[in-house]
Amino acid sequence: MQDQALFEYVLRLADDSLILGQRLGEWCGHGPILEEDIALTNISLDLIGQAISLYDLASELEGAGKNHDQLAYLRFENEYKNVLLVEQPNGDFAMTILRQFFFDAFRLPLYEALMQSPVAQLAAIAAKSVKETRYHLKHTSEWVIRMGDGTDESHERAQAAIDHLWRYTSELFFEDNIDEQLQERQLVPSLKGIQANWMETVKAVLSEATLTIPTNNWKFEGGRQGRHSEHMGYILADLQYMQRAYPNMEW
Template sequence: MATQINNKALHTYLLRLADSSLTMGQRLAEWCGHGPYLEEDVALTNVSLDLIGHAQIFYQLAVALSDDSQTADDLAFLRDSHEYRNPIITELPKGDFAYTTLKQYFIDVFSVQLYQALSKSSYEPLSLAAQKALMEVKYHLKRSEAWVERLSLSTDEAKVRMQKALNDLWFYTPELFETDAALNELIEQGVIADLLALKTKWNEQVKTLLQRCQLEIPESGWVATGGLAGEHSEHLGYMLAEMQFLQRAYPGCEW
């Protein structure tokens, strides 16, 4: 007899996937017209559009599990910051190009490993969505990994900026792998990925590149947390105020 899936827990997890992709995509969109050169400007914008597309897919899956009349647009544009379930790292300001590059690399490694695991989900709609997203995030990782290496091993200024970005971002990454009792139940059922297993793989892959790039992982006992429970930095509120303005000012508008 098949085990009953906890739809409420799965709905929350789908929001986590969607909110993470949306906030990352929105931050990358801020580079449009400000990239270091034209080709990279276009590349950053394309990655942003991919991530926003992933967000739409996951929001639609969440809507399908909900009993209310909310649409994917409602979930993206009509929720307040405390209702978002993304990890804090995705909402942080874009910073300089080194900061964006390293943040994107951390997320790309996580996304490739995550979607590979979710492609085997026992919940078929999630499996199919992950398979589609995986094709795109593999390209994202190839690109961001090359940039991390290129910047770290180039000029003294670029190396300093990359090390500063690592010092600032490293302690936001553990939150990517946080779970709770409801998610652990979904993991046991094979519905979602085993995040603790992913953490081990993520650390191995990321630390190998950082060592090759001669970057030093900072030491600290501080770790960011709270985003997955709706406790966010002030940065998310400012982002949503800009991102949601049209939909809130003109409810139901289409363009």
């Protein structure tokens, strides 16, 4: 392989999108109302579309002749490099929206920065995805504000979701030697700046929603190295079943 670090980096992006897209897809037919059911599955399809482009780039970088399906469906659990946040269960509607909001607030500034990357294909994927992500963040922000500043029950549920998910948010900004190497080569942005941007968005929206940021700093990490929570195996069982039962199937 020509560029192991860049391959790993793109794979991490792709796995975040794929696993979150798969999770959101579970809402299909179960949304709280028809309109939101369609909105959630639209976001899911956007994420899976982004994953396809990223896997195509990753497979090109890997140069092993694998297509995007093989990367998406035929790896083992410890070979997936997504953050733990995206594999957490949907829970109630508040949990799903807050998980999505934390992710969107991270992805938007990341894509904006990646549009400047000298890796042309990565910049092109970022430019295409940034519009989708801007809408996702708008939609989830609107919901966070309405739930937080809504009824007692919606406020309570939104706050419970924040309190539960907060421990998974710091991993979004996890950096190791792969990131450092690529940052030195000026191919990708530092996540420090992205984190400051994320915090600004989160503070602004949560304060308008009358919700509070948890004070505890308990953190979970491991996804970027392939160490996942107990939920990941079940997601992969659903995700990989068809491709393993009918190898090379397409539709």
